[in-house]
Amino acid sequence: MSLRATFSPLSLLGSRLEAFKRDLWMVAGDVTGRPRASFERREPLGRHLQVAAPPREVLSPRTVRVVRVVRETDDAVTLHLVDAEGAAFTFLPGQFLTLLVELDGETLRRAYSICSGVEDGGGGVAVTVKRVPGGRVSTHLLTQARDGDTLRVLGPSGSFTVALEPARRRDLVLLGGGSGITPLLSIAKSVLAREPFSRVRLVFGNRSWDEVIFRDALAELVAAYPGRFAVRHVLEVAPKGWTGGVGRLDVEGCGAELDALADEAPGCVGAQANDGEKAVEALEPPEVFLCGPEGMMAAAREALTARRVPLSRVREERFSSPGQQVAARGASDEQPLKPQPITLQGRGQGRVVVATAGQTVLEAGLRAGVGMPFSCALGGCGACKVRLVEGEVEMEEPNCLGAEERAQGFVLACASRAKSAITVEVP
Amino acid sequence: MLATSRLTNLLPARMRSQLDAYLEALDLLRNIRDPRVLAALGPSGVRGIFLHRGKQGVPTQMQAAHAAHFDWRYPSDQPEMAELYSRAKEGQWNGDSLPWAIDVDPLNPEVPLLPDRFLDLHMLEDYGIKVSEKEKREISYAMTAWMLSQFLHGEQGALFAAAQVTEAVQFFDGKLYGATQVMDEGRHVEVFNRYLDTKLNKLYQINDNLFVIIDSLMTDGRWDMKFLGMQIMVEGLALGAFGTLYRQTREPLLKELLKMVIQDEARHVHYGVCALREHFTKHISERERQEREDWAFEVALLMRNRFAAYELFEEYFEGRLSRANWRAFVNRTPGMVHFRTVMFSRLVPNLREIGLLSPRVMPRYEEAGLMQYFGGAAADKLTAEQLLS
Ligand SMILES: Cc1cc2nc3c(=O)[nH]c(=O)nc-3n(C[C@H](O)[C@H](O)[C@H](O)COP(=O)(O)OP(=O)(O)OC[C@H]3O[C@@H](n4cnc5c(N)ncnc54)[C@H](O)[C@@H]3O)c2cc1C
Numbered sequence A: 001m002s003l004r005a006t007f008s009p010l011s012l013l014g015s016r017l018e019a020f021k022r023d024l025w026m027v028a029g030d031v032t033g034r035p036r037a038s039f040e041r042r043e044p045l046g047r048h049l050q051v052a053a054p055p056r057e058v059l060s061p062r063t064v065r066v067v068r069v070v071r072e073t074d075d076a077v078t079l080h081l082v083d084a085e086g087a088a089f090t091f092l093p094g095q096f097l098t099l100l101v102e103l104d105g106e107t108l109r110r111a112y113s114i115c116s117g118v119e120d121g122g123g124g125v126a127v128t129v130k131r132v133p134g135g136r137v138s139t140h141l142l143t144q145a146r147d148g149d150t151l152r153v154l155g156p157s158g159s160f161t162v163a164l165e166p167a168r169r170r171d172l173v174l175l176g177g178g179s180g181i182t183p184l185l186s187i188a189k190s191v192l193a194r195e196p197f198s199r200v201r202l203v204f205g206n207r208s209w210d211e212v213i214f215r216d217a218l219a220e221l222v223a224a225y226p227g228r229f230a231v232r233h234v235l236e237v238a239p240k241g242w243t244g245g246v247g248r249l250d251v252e253g254c255g256a257e258l259d260a261l262a263d264e265a266p267g268c269v270g271a272q273a274n275d276g277e278k279a280v281e282a283l284e285p286p287e288v289f290l291c292g293p294e295g296m297m298a299a300a301r302e303a304l305t306a307r308r309v310p311l312s313r314v315r316e317e318r319f320s321s322p323g324q325q326v327a328a329r330g331a332s333d334e335q336p337l338k339p340q341p342i343t344l345q346g347r348g349q350g351r352v353v354v355a356t357a358g359q360t361v362l363e364a365g366l367r368a369g370v371g372m373p374f375s376c377a378l379g380g381c382g383a384c385k386v387r388l389v390e391g392e393v394e395m396e397e398p399n400c401l402g403a404e405e406r407a408q409g410f411v412l413a414c415a416s417r418a419k420s421a422i423t424v425e426v427p
Numbered sequence B: 001m002l003a004t005s006r007l008t009n010l011l012p013a014r015m016r017s018q019l020d021a022y023l024e025a026l027d028l029l030r031n032i033r034d035p036r037v038l039a040a041l042g043p044s045g046v047r048g049i050f051l052h053r054g055k056q057g058v059p060t061q062m063q064a065a066h067a068a069h070f071d072w073r074y075p076s077d078q079p080e081m082a083e084l085y086s087r088a089k090e091g092q093w094n095g096d097s098l099p100w101a102i103d104v105d106p107l108n109p110e111v112p113l114l115p116d117r118f119l120d121l122h123m124l125e126d127y128g129i130k131v132s133e134k135e136k137r138e139i140s141y142a143m144t145a146w147m148l149s150q151f152l153h154g155e156q157g158a159l160f161a162a163a164q165v166t167e168a169v170q171f172f173d174g175k176l177y178g179a180t181q182v183m184d185e186g187r188h189v190e191v192f193n194r195y196l197d198t199k200l201n202k203l204y205q206i207n208d209n210l211f212v213i214i215d216s217l218m219t220d221g222r223w224d225m226k227f228l229g230m231q232i233m234v235e236g237l238a239l240g241a242f243g244t245l246y247r248q249t250r251e252p253l254l255k256e257l258l259k260m261v262i263q264d265e266a267r268h269v270h271y272g273v274c275a276l277r278e279h280f281t282k283h284i285s286e287r288e289r290q291e292r293e294d295w296a297f298e299v300a301l302l303m304r305n306r307f308a309a310y311e312l313f314e315e316y317f318e319g320r321l322s323r324a325n326w327r328a329f330v331n332r333t334p335g336m337v338h339f340r341t342v343m344f345s346r347l348v349p350n351l352r353e354i355g356l357l358s359p360r361v362m363p364r365y366e367e368a369g370l371m372q373y374f375g376g377a378a379a380d381k382l383t384a385e386q387l388l389s
């Protein structure tokens, strides 16, 4: 009987019976002298990891040191990072760091998902960077990053995460393409290690076998969690003797993979429960996590919709922001900015804060203690969207705001600086 | 007694300790003189001690039966509570702001969680048991995790009891104050849970005796019983325990955590004393008072036994040492002696202050060795600074 069963006299009777059986089991254990475990091992759960980053500190970067650079493929490197002052990183699986990279006298901000699991230990984190053709930061990191380098980072932030909870019986389906594997690996590792009853299945699309990041790490994970973790590689160009999937993860490709997953045996992950009873219960309905190139994500969404998977069970992470397609920088007339009063309506409850010269609307609000929403702090996710009611701002371009949102008067608080006294509405 | 011990010696170790546990429980129930107290504690005793409801690995449902007391006139009825309310508002703090970045290594002898003499394991040599240095450190770690786990379970009880009492109490100033206490207890659950999960990585099951107390006061419909149980007994004792641990631990994060919790608890016990003194002396009959007096005594005994740390015994010594010998050891080890002294020297004066320690029950406290604490100061006379010094 599931926990979600609706209330009925029958289920009441059933639960009474269950309770009675448990009581009997305990008494019998005492009388027969069955040994019992009086404690359990505990690990930091979602709640503890979540609170780890008070929002005000997220906006002031911390310095990290690169302790190891691992080349994953011709086009990708993994950077292992530790806090320069030795503080441990706390993060939720699936979150990203925003790296501040100094290049040619400019500070460039780019988000990179943490690919290590919360279980990996050592207090550090790892990010994997895949080169984007012509990409400034990714090319720089791929060719120049060395052990001992220091970097400044913001975060961890992002809501493409799972709140770990040992009692859950999740059925996770991860659909990834190319560098989109990074947050998915972190989620897979963490869930497998912390949730003994959950199962994880990954479908991972790439152009060729040589381009597959984390080939070995994934194989090790499969070996470590037999029956609870499975990977299906799908390649556009397959080597000889290839037994995995072939083709693109377009609408048909995604659909075929999803159907194959659905045909697998209904999930149940058994484990010895505390009291020695075999606890085999059905898994929760599948949850889907998507991360990959824009085309694959759109195709996956369409395939999921066609299969009536409720969108509430589908989570997505976008690496490329729509604004990145806008190559041209917005022409700004580059006047030096002055301190400006900002009136925060809505969630800001009408408070007036003063932004110092050059401070973003988000920074000014957070410094003053207003609980403004945000995530990436670099114009890439849209979480900090506010409506400009009055006044003028200068907004960094490109960013992820869509044309429609712009027309409705939205601006990104993390990317906007006040040019006059302004009033914004915080949703 | 002779006959039973000869019989029990023939049984396997686990069964022998279980028999000792049953005999101890029966002894406790047998000694309850007031039938009404037996009726109030008995069912909870069965659920806790025999059925181990707190150890079944599933959530426990406890039916509450109190009445929510509304007052649409919002009287300003208790200036002392009103003052506590405004102090409580000022005293709020954020659990996130504790120094969580501190790395805790529970086995590091340089920064011990508990001093060596707390559980003086050398004394076990009297029973022919030698404990290595390594084992000593492990047991010290286990003991800390065990105590903090019991605190955490107690705080969960406190959280729900505070919420129920806030509904049921008839003083309006008390209701406003109660809201802050609910918040306080939530925060205590938060920080103890976080410390155990992220620093010690171990959580012990609820001790049966503590379960009995919580079960009994959650299911009792009378608000003053809930109040007495939670504010005076469980938390009053916890306050003493927190204080001892605060003074003895060398681990900086735990020290800071306890310091903050103690400041809240000082208010809670003060409120308990203030509300119950009024109630017990003015609003109930002598018969009802006597019942509460007896109940408090029995619960004090349960609380004393709760600190025998049998869960630790089962983990480390079952088979090597009899349960009765473990009990004797825990009763003698200097840290625990001190611990009990501090705990009961807080509790007993509070009971006296609210009028639940009349000459009628004094002999029983005397017999249990608890009268020596009669002369101390009650919570309403103690400041947080005194508790921390
Ligand atoms: C939340 C989040 C998490 C991310 N995690 C990772 C990660 O784990 N690993 C990783 O390698 N990258 C990740 N990215 C992408 C990363 O932040 C950069 O966008 C990417 O490295 C390119 O930066 P660049 O400076 O090299 O390219 P730029 O110099 O900014 O751009 C060069 C050219 O490439 C285009 N372009 C930029 N980014 C992309 C893209 N992602 N896809 C397609 N075209 C693009 C631009 O429009 C431009 O034409 C993540 C992005 C986000 C928003």
Ligand code: FES
Pocket: A373, A374, A375, A376, A377, A378, A379, A380, A381, A382, A383, A384, A385, A400, A412, A413, A414, A415
């Ligand atoms: S916080 Fe992500 S766009 Fe501003």
Ligand SMILES: [Fe+2]
Pocket: B155, B158, B184, B185, B188, B235, B265
């Ligand atoms: Fe508390």
Ligand SMILES: [Fe+2]
Pocket: B158, B185, B235, B264, B265, B268
């Ligand atoms: Fe309390």
